[in-house]
Amino acid sequence: MQNEKVRLTYYYTALILLACMSLAPIWVMISTSLKDEVTLQGDIPIWFFFVPTMDNYEAILTGRGKFDTYLWNSVIVAGATTFITLLFGGFCAYALARTRFVGRTFLANATLMVRMVPPAVIAVPAFAFVMLSGIDNDLAALTFLYTAISLPFAIWLLFGFFKQIPVELEEAAIVDGATPLQVFFRVLLPLMSSGYAVAGIFTLRIAWNEFILALLLTGRNSRTLPVAAASHITEEGVEWGRIMAMGTLIVIPPLIFTFFAAKQIIAGMTAGAVKG
Amino acid sequence: MTTTAKPKWEPGSLTPYAFVTPAVLLMGVGLLYPVFMAFYLSFFDWEIGRDFADAEAVGFVNFARMLNDPQVWEVLGVTLRFGFWVILLEMTLGIGLALLLEKPIRGASLFRTIFILPLMVSPVVVGLIWRYLFDARAGWINYYMSNWFGMEPQVWLGDPQLAFFAIVFTDIWQWTPFIFIIIIAGLQALPSEVVEASEIDGANWWQQVFLVKLPMIKSIIIIALLMRIIDVFRGLEVMLIMTGGGPGRSTELLSLHIYKRAFETQQLGYASAIAVLLILVVFGLSLLILKLSNPMKTRSDV
């Protein structure tokens, strides 16, 4: 019993240390965003005890920076990307998991292969497309690319989840005369919540955070938040307070989302990786 | 996983195709078409701001130039070195911690939630945060190093070795928890009888780990490995913000090099040629790993 106590103490100490390692940089960002210039220029790192100010946020939100537009753009792109990816990715994963058809193996392998295409490879052709077509300032193009990038991984994850659902459920429904779409939406979807949660957060993560393609493909009215954040690195001095405020605003929504859906995500992430 | 998936619909039915078509179209146009475009563009000499009609078709000149370009091989070396270190360290740390902390305890879910938070931070923001922390003058890392450990302040992002260390460290910060969570889930899903049986057989902790546990979660380890390798070749945003690839090319990964070629020196054709090289390298490496074990394949055929 004594041994067990010692062991637990070690465990918790180690876990708490690790948790601090994970959180410290994020806290540095948040606290820096709440400091005024004078505090920031102090020589000693201050973790907690300073007078918080909203100056940095005020500067971002009220400046000519069109923060509201950029926020809205990010929400639309991330939302649309996630929705389309989950819808079509779910269809595709379902067909791959449940049916045999000519080209199935090829498609399964091809899906894995295209997952490996790095965004840097897409960047130049995408830029060329914009230059040649004149289609620019368009959230649709960005959404389209993000969807394409997210699909392979989402399909792969959802595939594992579909595999876990007993076939008998669908068979019963089919006997009752349900169409394939009805089977999908009425029988399978309700059982797939953690699968969709984890596929959703990984898609959201790409679409909300992506920088390079957004930088190249967006203009004055279609910028997303990461692009806007990077443009706060000015020449005369990196304005740490403002940059961190911008960073905080970018990071907070996915963090909150993660916190609320943590159970689903972890269950999904681990189940997807382990049991699939 | 012993039940074989039965065909739901008649063989030759078009229903499966209806289900896969939208995703296939999206991936085809969004991923495959750019790859072909990159290949096509690599035969041209083209700059931003010029009409493509005026671009000169140069044949294999860009590829010839690439093969003789020491910079390309240098950044490929940097990429491989970066990949080697981050994957080695993240795997070791992630698996090691998972083994140490695998026993289920109270509050585990809270800790896991905290551990996945770094994953959700935008790469741009990761770059900004760590650039701040590593800053030579105002950075917190230098402060604690000199005040707690009495070490000389270092120019983290201005020295080739230290900058390389900095980007490796940053990557480890963001991705080790991911490996940790996947592996620990795998360990906890192991049937307890097997582990107990080995205990009864008198296996010590090390033997248990290396002879029983790790072999049993091999497929999970390979999945994690594959994902990390793919990510290493995607990475450029963190380095772009933190160091811009410098000093020298010490932190310039292949993806970042392509980006800089295309948009800093504006040689779109040449950048495309290097992009083709990048695709070949990634595909080659991934094929190698898939040959060792294809998670999708085993999944569908078991």
Place this chain on the structure above:
Amino acid sequence: MKFFNLAATAVAALVIGAAGALANPYEKYAGSTIVISWPSNNHFKVAETLVDEFTEETGINVEIDYLQYLKLRDRQLLEMAKPEGEYDVVAWVVMWKGEYVNKGLLTPLSEMYTNAGLVDPDYDIDDIADAYLQNGGIVGGAKGYLPGKSGGLYGIPFGAETSILAYRKDILEEQGIAVPTTYDELTAAMTKLNEAGIPALTSRGATGHQVTAAWLFHLAPMGGRIFDDKWNPIVNSPESVKAAEFLRHVAKTGPTGISSYGFGDATTAFLQGDAAFWLDSLKIAALSRDESRSKVNGKVGYALHPTDARCGSETGGFAMGIPANSQNKEAAFLFIQWMTSKAADQRIVELGGDPIRISTLQANTQGFDEYPVVAEQLPCADPDWRPLIPEWNELNVDVLGQALTQVITTDDPIQPIMDEANDKIRAIMEREGYYVWQ
């Protein structure tokens, strides 16, 4: 096309005809909106207030699109290459002007200056510092980027700057160091400060264009150049090597971290009191006075860029012009003209930006310690301190930016480094067809 020309002529005639009748030259354009692409730096940020005043006075609405200046060029090129771009005014770094004009993306300002209805008779273009105007606005003279009879005007400088020496009066006094006027004196002062444990000269030094920029500051005064008159690279000349040696000395005696410094970091070091000298843009003066960022307000003195083989400061910064595909060229021109007028230049000074007119410098010597120095510095500004050719970017980032990083981060002998860089530059120039006339 013919109809279009006809229509354009008709409009132009109307404008000229109407100008007399209208009391206000802006009236015709009131209510229209122009979009301008600006870098997000201090000068352009403080100019925001002035833009509001412009709208108030003229009724022309202005939307500003701020971008980090390194991202500016891609975006501008993309917009200007489209049939109809978003931007009506772009501010470019002087380095890009040759490329923009070469690709046919800018409107020659002569198109506007031949339209009497647009030109303000009191504008006085000769009052704008010649070094700035030539450097930022004229394209196509000697070598393609220097003044000359084959050149044309494409932009008006705005947010232009020259290099000066800034020093900490208190530190120099305490250490008994006289204000250096030559590079030899500066080198000696740096050594002395270093021995006293005080970081000497802050400088940019990050890989790529930053470290190259730092080196170029010293190259011109030491008598060096990138190319000779026939485009032969000469970055391994004794002058160039001497400039590189000086840069290494800077890195060794300066504040910690120069090899990672961009302009912003170098500035912060000076403003935080971590360096005794500054040898870079005059922007430092306005920044030093900004109490929210600076700890050195009131302690800074200014002097001419030290000389060595010759007097040669840098000029650089930005100029504003009109994209060829702008749909509001006249309003755009009126905007540029208004923003660079005498009255606006004076307002810029009041707001904390950098003036471009000699008369403004002379009128404000009270309260701005650096203005007399700047006015004295400008005549010897060297317009050819780096070649403004399209290939420059590659040479700058890829070749020199790498070689000079090696110079400041290692103790390797400098001559071989620069020899190698020279060979690489020659190969690039060869590839780009520069030697066809030889």
